Every structure is written in C-alpha cells, then in structure tokens.
Amino acid sequence: MSGAVEVxxxxxxxxxxSPLNVALLFAIPVFFVLIFAGVLGEFAAALGGDLAEQAATSISAGWAAAFLCGALGFFQLHSSREADRRLAGAGLGAWRVAGARMGSALALGAVASLIAYLTLLLRSGIEHPPHAAVAILFFTAIYIGIGALCGALVRGSLEGSLLVVLVFSLDVFSGPAMTSGGGLADVTPTRDAANLLIAAGSGKGSPAGEWFGAAAVGVGALVVALLAFWTVARSRR
Amino acid sequence: MPKRTDLAAATGTDVVLRMKGVRKSFRRGLPPRRREIRVLKGADLEIRRAELVGLVGENGSGKSTLMQIVVGMLSRDAGEVSLRGRIGYCPQTPMVWEKLTVAEHFALFARAYGLEPTDARQAEGTLLDELQFERYRDVRVEELSGGTRQKLNLALALMHRPDLLLLDEPYAGFDWETYMRFWEMSERLRLEGMGILIVSHLLAERERLDRIYNLFDGRTEVKE
Known part of the structure; x- marks a missing residue:
C-alpha cells in the first residue's frame, strides 16, 4: 500500500x-462557468430543451470538471504507459501501479472539482451547496473512467483525445434539459449527475433514484478506470 | 500457452534464460486489409551465469520483440520461456517519465525492486559515479541529452544487481568514452556472475562476447 502511495x-x-496543466486546471472551470454557461443555454433552446440560466450555470461546473477529468484520465494512462509497464514488471506489480495512477487521477480530479465548485459558488451562489459538490464529484469520477477507458483502447494520442471529446460532446448536448428528451438523452453517462446538479442550483431536492443512479455510474466508472490502468501495466507473461 | 518455469527448480543448472520454439505474430490493419506478420517462427536462446551473449539481426527482424517477450511486456503465441533469478531490463527507447528527476527515477525503481534504503542509496551512488552522470541527479529527464537519458535507462536496469541483464541497443547515444566504459562494466558484471544478453543490429565488439545469436527469418542460429 505504501508503495502505491509513494509512486x-x-x-x-x-x-x-507541467505549467500548462496547472494553468488549465484553473482556466477551464472559470471559462466553463463564466462563459460557456450562457452559450449552453442558447444551444439548449436551439435543440428544443428548456435549460434555464441558473441551471445552465450550475451544470457548466459539472461539465468543467468532466472535461478536465476526461483529459486527465486519458493522459494519465497514455503519456507514460511504457514506463508504467516497466515499473510494474520491475517488481512493483500492475495493481500497485494502477492504484498509484488512480490516486493521482483522483487527487487531480478533486482539485478540478474544487475549482469548478468554487467558481460556481462565486458566480451565482447555489441553493444546495453540499448537493452541488457531490454532483460535481460524480462528474469527475465518471469522466476519469471515460478518459482512462479511451486511453486503454486507443494508442494514438490524437485519436484518443478526439474520442474523449466526442463522448463529452454527445454527453453535453444530449443531456437533461438540453433536448426535448428521448434517444441519447436517456443513456448519457452523466444524466443522473446532471439532474442532481441542476436541482441543486435551483434549490430543489432530488429523488433517491437519481442519487443512487449517479453513485452507481460514478463508482462503476472508477472501477473501469482502475481496470484500464491495470490492463496497461499488467505483464503479458 | 505454456507457463514460465523457474530454471533453478527445473534444471539445477547455471542457465538463467532458456527460450525454446518461441513464436510471435502481429495482426495489423482492419478488414479487408488485415494481415498477419509472423515475426518469430521458433526462436531458441540460452544464457548461463557469467556469460555475455549477443543477439544480432537486421532492422525489424524481431530482436526487441524477443526481448519484450522475455520480460513479459509482450505475450507469445507458442514456445517456452524459462527464467532464473532477477531480471534487469534496459529497453531500446528509454522508458522513463519526462517530468521526474533522475533521483526520483532511482527512488521509484528501488521501491519496485524492493531494495532497502541503504542498498538503494549505495546502488544509486555507484551507478551515478560509474556512468558519470552524478551532476544530473536532480535534473528532470526532459532536460537531459539523449546519451544521459540512455545512461539513466541502463542504470535503472542495473541497480538491483540482477542475475540476468537484458540490454536492447544499450549504447545508442553514448559517446566513445562512455561506450568503452559500458563494455568494461559489462565484462566486470559477467565476471561477477551476471548473465548478459546484448541486442544490437550491429555488434562491433564481437571478441568480448561468449556467443552470438543471429535472428533471421524468425529463427535464431548461433553465429560462428
């Protein structure tokens, strides 16, 4: 265990x-919450949805965390896969390397979530701050899983990052209140987390089913991420 | 696929690596242009303690594939691989983390090899001194020259005093002085009992080797 923590x-x-990584960790949440939220509302109207301004602002914090964590999950796995595998083969083992990658991704995801949450808090105020914080964490977990899965499946950095962006775009523009419903809107990975965040922004409570649904998808995504990290680091003997 | 076996238990000999009939194919492209490339078609190899062995072959002949199968970075389609003791692996392209320092690399691999802190410090100091890159100890890999990266790559394979050392084009980027020091070090390690396999498309120091395998058309043959 201590080995995985140290690594x-x-x-x-x-x-x-990477100075750019750190700068983007701050810039992206600010951009999403302050600028993207307004555009999101206009897109929703064009797509037949009814995303109100407050809801758009709330959900943009989730999308900021999701966007960052999708990229972080992908590059955690992609940028050093050969070195990680060498370290695992040298005796550390694939599970410890995967655990270390997971810990690093979660720490960065927590920072991304915190910045997104604070930006949201400063921008508009939230009726249910704890609900919003948890919902943003669900976005974080789900996109760490999506990013890591794309990294495990696709070797090319351009192809892989484009795949993450594609999933993200489909998720954003098919999500709750963005369309008139049906089709992709019913199966997007962040549907329940988005509903929680929209409700938290406007001071409404959410049904237990949505909490359980978002938690199940979030935990499932973290399991997928761990397996993706392990798959890349494991021995082929 | 047959399992690896521990040679110590299986044979009781000085053999530290034995490969027999190893086959490996890669599938490339998507249908209908999908094709199978048969790289290894039954390669055999044997290395004993205190042997310095070369593996040569043309570019793309499968030398690195063979080595990656030994260390478990690639699976094999058929054949047997038997190992004895600890392995040290120096890949052709340095497998390192760009943003970490030389010292942080030593710390990570010391942890992976399970070295005690005093042994790790001693190994690090000896290798930094022997390969003459001590002044780069606190420098990030992204700031190192190609030759110094290769020194780090080699040092990471050596720090736990392996029984079998696998070196894939280990001296690419070395200057002449470092190149000669590398060979002196290899000979000293052989005398201390280490089995060493050096892979290269060009081996100029043939007289230093106990045996040379040539990999041609997916099969190995001992080169006279």
Missing part, C-alpha cells in the same frame, strides 16, 4: 510540473 505521489508531481 502515486511521484505521478502527481509529474502532472503538476
């Missing part, structure tokens, strides 16, 4: 030593 710390330092 996870090194992986985290590796990510934070």
């Amino acid at each position: 996870g710390g090194a992986f985290l330092r590796e990510q934070l030593r």
